[in-house]
């Protein structure tokens with residue numbers, strides 16, 4: 001749909017919403033730039049294997065346990081013996097020090113995530129359906145451009161410009177890592193976790209759908225217009241969610257030392273595709289995760305999100321409490337299948353048929369302008385009529 005056509009069909013009230021939202025998004029970013037300290041360049045520090053973990057950890061601003069884990073030592077290894085006596089080689093220490101120093105969280109990204117989620121929320125609830133355009137012309141509703149723009153901004157700014165961290169996936173994992181003493185400031189990790197979950201709950205998984213840089217990378221590849229002829233496949237949700245949930249359970253077992261015999265091991269460390277944004281592929285498994293997820297996106301919707309991501313799994317649980325989301329009016333719905341066909345996964349289907357465990361809805365908006373009887377809306381849960389099915 002032509003963006004210009006859509007704009008001229010907006011009512012006066014909707015245009016106020018549009019300009020107000022653009023202003024609010026810019027304001028959030030301006031506040032973020034103003035209040036966040038400028039990123040420190042990763043400077044080298046003087047460390048040697050003749051020093052102990054207790055000497056080196058403060059220089060790298062990590063806990064002793066975190067440094068031990070990065071050096072592939074047990075969490076309870078002696079923190080006072082020189083590293084050479086623990087078998088650590090000088091090259092390993094230098095590589096680890098560089099790695100830790102270059103992986104600082106860019107605090108500005110939190111503001112950026114909030115701004116993108118706000119933009120998505122207002123578009124889906126207030127602006128996507130122009131007031132001056134009726135159901136007969138519903139193909140003019142919800143133009144794709146605002147969504148694609150949000151995805152591009154996410155990849156370019158929240159990804160390559162601001163780097164790997166923070167991101168929703170790490171937010172979900174670090175809160176558990178802090179429970180085994182891998183962070184000096186667990187409160188910050190809990191706050192980050194609450195922040196990401198709140199963005200997923202306010203608007204159903206909007207942080208994944210509209211703002212996560214790796215989610216956006218996969219979504220953009222899946223949506224490339226010239227590749228639309230490639231046959232897309234929907235994976236069975238029972239299978240994908242079982243794999244995702246299994247990995248999450250295995251992560252907890254290894255992290256807490258219940259399996260694997262070494263407390264503090266984080267399996268997602270070897271599958272973290274956000275390393276793409278630092279162009280730092282520490283292990284072959286990370287490189288393979290990135291390549292397979294991006295290649296897989298030509299055929300399957302967000303394969304990493306569906307099969308691996310721990311935040312994808314946790315936010316799927318949190319979806320049950322989301323405040324603003326897609327609603328299907330049960331009275332109007334004829335189960336014609338139009339929304340199910342438009343939905344890139346089993347999300348719409350699960351909701352239309354009232355499944356107790358429907359697939360994740362990424363708030364992509366594809367289903368919102370295909371219903372021939374206008375039974376689908378994106379709105380707050382408290383506005384929902386008694387005849388609605390949540391989607």
Ligand code: SF4
Nearest residue numbers: 208212215305309312
């Ligand atoms: S599920 Fe996908 S979009 Fe959501 S945090 Fe994980 S990688 Fe990002």
Ligand code: SF4
Nearest residue numbers: 343361362364365367
């Ligand atoms: S098309 Fe599917 S994933 Fe997208 S908003 Fe609709 S139900 Fe959610």
